[in-house]
Amino acid sequence: MKYVSTRGARNLGSFCDVLLLGLAPDGGLAMPESIPTLSPDEVEALRGLSYPELAYAVMRPFITDIPGDDLKRLLEQTYRAEVFGSPEITPLTPLGDSGLYLLELSNGPSLAFKDMAMQFLGQVFEYVLETRNERLNILGATSGDTGSAAEYAMLGKARVNVFMLSPHGRMSAFQQAQMFSLREPNIFNIAVQGVFDDCQDLVKAVNADAEFKERFEIGAVNSINWARVLAQAVYYFKGYFALGLPAGAEADFCVPSGNFGNVFAGHLARAMGLPIGQLVVASNENDVLHEFFTTGTYHVRPAARVAMTSSPSMDIGKASNFERYLYLITGGSGTQTLSWWQEVGEGRPVSLAGTPHWDTVKASRFAAGRSTHADRLSTIREVDTEFGRLIDPHTADGVFVARPHQRVGVPMVCLETALPIKFEDTVKEAVGRSPERPTKFGGIETLERQFTVLDNDVDALKAFVAGKLAEQR
Known part of the structure; x- marks a missing residue:
């Protein structure tokens, strides 16, 4: 399966290429050249499969550049009862x-539902980067849930840094705490003076700078990343x-x-x-x-x-x-x-x-x-x-x-x-009452928070990213 851009560019490569690409060079989003279709009988044949088996059947036609046994292993590692609470995964x-x-x-x-795709991204990013001996600096924007889902999925991933933009003061206290309380060397939280759309536009502006994107190995985990959309189709x-x-x-x-x-x-x-x-x-x-x-x-x-x-x-x-x-x-x-x-x-x-x-x-x-x-x-x-x-x-x-x-x-x-x-x-x-709170999140709002406030300015964002990556060298 080959991929193209919504804005006309052809030959974006195969799944692993667009996984690491983020936005297409022309600013568009990656799409498959065609959408494989299943006959009614083929749809029925999927009934009764476990979640990893179903994910493989749905996603495999779009992912032809990862060996089948490797893809099955990645999906089995992703969709586990230990991670999602039950063998059904999505009751x-x-x-x-x-x-x-x-x-x-x-x-x-x-x-949050973002985990359904983001946990897979964490597995497949690690696999592809190790296979290619590459690194990736993920630049993302969140209105609340993408950020924490991405950061939890990328914890401990040695080849990945996450730079996550969020609108300053516009998330719930719990959402802020989930992200800002993480103190991991590969996680950088950036609170932008603006709204989510400003954060999203900054991510796109950085992606549009081809020289900067290539030099600093910039990728994406937002839903502009085709892998997220594809993984989400499974739970339907x-x-x-x-x-x-x-x-x-x-x-x-x-x-x-x-x-x-x-x-x-x-x-x-x-x-x-x-x-x-x-x-x-x-x-x-x-x-x-x-x-x-x-x-x-x-x-x-x-x-x-x-x-x-x-x-x-x-x-x-x-x-x-x-x-x-x-x-x-x-x-x-x-x-x-x-x-x-x-x-x-x-x-x-x-x-x-x-x-x-x-x-x-x-x-x-x-x-x-x-x-x-x-x-x-x-x-x-x-x-x-x-x-x-x-x-x-x-x-x-x-x-x-x-x-x-x-x-x-x-x-x-x-x-x-x-x-x-x-x-x-x-x-x-x-x-009139507070909802049940999972034990691991008890008192999370009181934890020390680590984040950087930036103006809604693409040059300030580029300077921040470049500076943090220089410190790692």
Whole structure:
């Protein structure tokens, strides 16, 4: 399998090449030349596989440059009960007889769904770098959960440094503590004076400097990294099979989404042949995705208009992975995708309404909704009261948006995105008590924190990275 850029560049190489690449040289995102499809019988043949076996079956067509036995070993090392709490890895829990289900994705080391892909990245980065005798300096941006998931996955990885940008003062206290309390020689936390989109733009700006990127061996773990999207597609298959539906029967999925990576993984699984009906995108007050899927206009929010909400991991005004979706609806036209993304970069809205591309969007069976702080609180309270299940505010966004999109006789799977302890203040506001806290995280907010505050300035960031790497030599 070879990879290309969403903006037209060809021959990006194979999986291991794009794993280490981050952004393509033209600023686009890596995509496979084609998406392998499974027949209904081939999909059914996957039913009953263990999680590592299922991951191998789903991912192998996209990863042809790692020997099969090695890939199986990496997946077995990644998806273990000791890491994720149970052999199921992603248990499926019905919410009574409501027709709603929670797909539990937050039982990994950092208590967020990002672990599902990031733990694999930690294994495969180490494997590829050792095979090639190379090093990698990961530059990433987080709105809350990617950072801790990446840092936990890269602990002790001798060939990897992590430089993680986060918006200063805009994460929960627990999220900050998870990242900033780590005192590892290969982990560098950078709090940027700005919002998540500023952090994301800084990462892209550094990647766009080809000379700097090559000289300092810069890579990425954000959902711009294809390996993350691919790994996330696996749990859609796992969740679907756990429903026990007859062969070919549809299931709908609702996904809290800010950067579009998690829900795009569902779109990938559906394109491969998994019988997913609707993919429902749940937004908070930062509703750029909701606006697109309901009006046909994609209008990026500048930093000043990105609201600070009680589901902060979705406080995003520009969804990076949305570029992959636009690329697919064009039929793989890098020229058209580049044109649209140039408009986005200039702050102009892109409107597809009334065009053939909008017909393609509508045919792709996406739906969308948004929720507010009050909606989150009431949903957390209702799910706790009705079903005895405490959920975090992002998962509450999903449950709230899912309900009006339910179809009679069709299960609706809501993707859990984090354990409620990561957002203790909001959950306590909703139900009047603190959520259960895993023992290993007792008192984490009181630990000494180590981080550096930087202005929203790419030159300052480059100087910081270069300085820290010089100190290691």
